[in-house]
Amino acid sequence: MAADQAFVTLATNDSYARGAMVLGKSLRNHNTTKKLVVLIGPQVSEPCKGVLQRIYDEVRMVDVLDSGDTAHLAMMKRPDLGVTFTKLHCWTLTHFSKCVFMDADTLVLSNIDELFERKELSAAPDPGWPDCFNSGVFVFCPSMETYGKLLQYCTEHGSFDGGDQGILNGFFGDWATADISKHLPFVYNLSSIAIYTYLPAFKQYGGNAKVVHFLGKTKPWNYTFDPKAKRISGSMTEATSHPTFLMDWWTLYSSAVVPLMYEQYGDQPFHSGCVEGESPLQAQALPPLMSSQERKERWEQGQADYLGMDSFDNIQRKLDSFLK
Template sequence: MWKLLSTFPFEIGTLTARNQPSASSSSSSCGDLSEHYTTLRRFLSPIFPPLPPLGTFILLLCFLGFFFLGSIIDFALTLNEYSPHSLASLKTQTAESLAQDPRYLSSLNIDWDEISRIIEKLNNLDEYPGIGLLNFDEKEIGQWKQLFPETEQLILHLERAPGNLTWEMLYPEWIDEEEESVIPSCPSLPQLQVPHKPRIDLIAVKLPSGRSSRDVARLHLQLEAARLAASSKIQHQIHVLLVTDHFPIPNLFSCKELVAREGNAWLYKPDPFRLLEKVWLPIGSCELALPIEPEGPFYSEGSGREAYATILHSAQAYVCGAIVAAQSIRATGSNRDLVALVDETISDDDRVGLEAAGWKIYTIQRIRNPRAQEGSYNEWNYSKFRLWQLTDYDKIVFIDADLLVLRNIDFLFGMLEISARGNNATLFNSGVMVIEPCNCTFDLLMDHIDEIVSYNGGDQGYLNEMFTWWHRMPRRMNFLKHFWEGDSEESKRRKTDLFGADPPALYVIHYLGHKPWLCFRDYDCNWNVGFYREFASDAAHKTWWKVHDSMPGNLQRYCLLRTRQKAALEWDRRQAEMANFEDGHWRMEINDDRLRTCVENFCSWESMLLHWGEQNWADN
């Protein structure tokens, strides 16, 4: 527990001092404690054992308050060292640092009419006597004074991030999650210093110019604005105004909390307790946002508004995978809703099977990827954005249909948007991810569909451009069936052991390459395709079929092989034989009953092979 507390972005003494209520507000602060105790329990439940009853919790707080009394006094003494001369020096320091660090500069010319109009949207403007200004130059500060002469402007001083700090340091491709060699830790970013604890009702921040979301300075400024807004709940709620030529971090400042927008000015009224949850998280994927082995079952009072979701569009081939995925979730004891988004290409019979497996069917209209070629695999994969329209739910854990859930992962509902495992470079894998549905987030995704380029041409690349501030879940919660080219023999052996462990050690296996239900059950057919051999694992293949075999026969029939797929498997086997692949899987006799079971009018897969691969060949 103490190790975790030491990683929180607030020092305990600082946080306590900032939130210390006055005598006149003591009764209301007790109400706040009761009101938000449930939120605290929900936030900590994936990390700590269940919290004690409220009375015991209050006693514990009293004990901790006494323990840290010395820290609070030291902090108060530190605040008293500031003087009016210090405030003047802060202005000088801010101007100097702006001139010295181009990362924080903005070439945006502020439209002050936009600022005036957006500030007018605040109710009871006279009750906003204090405005904190962050990252504005001296001329712009003068403009604020002219616009609002009766309002006190406080120049917020923020030391700049170290010059050698890169996005790749905040979002490394790999961290030692098991802490076998080193304990992962994130770089530190300087925090705002606010002398004398003045009343601030509005935090205005000018963000650096540029279209890149992977910008350390932009992240730094937004995190510190959020931290300051989160720290003042006991006194009053703070509005945040972001002046930027690029949309703010959508999962830090939620569009649900957007009060108004005028051009480049975005005004938010964020929930400070929600912000507190967010700024408690690691600043990047440089540390896990969740323990590798969460303790105890996860309980949420909002479990009725939480669901697992998958999506099936443009192809029947994943229906079997979705049915087995549902079976695997239920086998772990989860009773969350299962939601499947399907388009018109999914047949009525397939929908019957999905519903029998437990999925609630939502019919959607597909969304075309404007950069995809007609008929390509990724032509309609932007349909995944429809997940944000599932507003009957507060939290969605999305799972691809080619996943197998081996252990209960309900604790993921306690994580925030976007939580996912790392993929490569600074990116996350969207096969398992936590999202928070909201129509305005869907609108944001659609608004930029023609301008943002996906690194891989698909939805995963697009979402990585929209949600660059994401939170790392342990890879065991989305373990990719993939043997990297650089894997040692020991690493391959350990992965193989994990894929076949009983009881399971992994939470989720993500089946890359050819899918188990499109292979014969005898072995992983990825062995027979040269560029797919890195995805081959007989142990993982066997694990999938074990779950399949636990299903009733009326569901297993959705996993029968079509005639064309049988021919394709034999073709690949012959190519492997010609290449004389040393693993020798191509020599194995096929005993899978599905080879001799026909579900179509045309059953002669052997005759298909006579013209397989010819330029004008068709499967009719």
């Protein structure tokens, strides 16, 4: 095991902790040789912390508000960037020479240890604005000097999007133009939303996806899952994930994470999200008919009915009928 290299993620609460559990399991299942580190916020409960300790090599509590360091001072000036400062803590992991940061709403589909051959700051383009990188997956080198400079940058410039992506794109501002080797292929951070904006490309390359990123408001853990019937339920009006990837997430969560949670929670009640006999996907019921104008507006607002009339298969059939 490469003792001085690690995959790093962040969980600020129990919901994101579940994401981190699945991410950690997916990295282990694909035989990573790297260490696994999770940074957790004070809101993460003891049972969830216990599960994370069984999956990760290192579980580190980070709380910017408590520290008397530079982060605390920066925080006083920019309270709006709370979670962002927490994420920047990954640069303080100086017992590692190189790390790959991954958001807790990502899922690994194959071994990605080759990312450690990349330099800081390597990342994939953001689907919304490809001259920016998406900060859900990036290669970095821990350094107290870089950490200090990042905090200073935060304080002086803030973030153009209110989060860490704005900060990091501002700080590593030459990413778009300086060195193409720092541009990770999109398959290392495949946004589940972007699939639908360019379907032919997904058809062509989607099978090579190595990491899927569940961007958007609705996260995998916001649904419920019937493990027996292999069915996902929840409000599909906001579904932004390809059903196959969502099923991959739930299959891994229900088989490998939920048993650990039951052990940690013991007699304490908790909601695993796995429910037998739930009603199937609402989209499988007959959807109310929508005018093409309403449907167009929904698409433009990013609210396509991905599991119903706008499902991948339906769109494919439509494309095939046009192409014929």
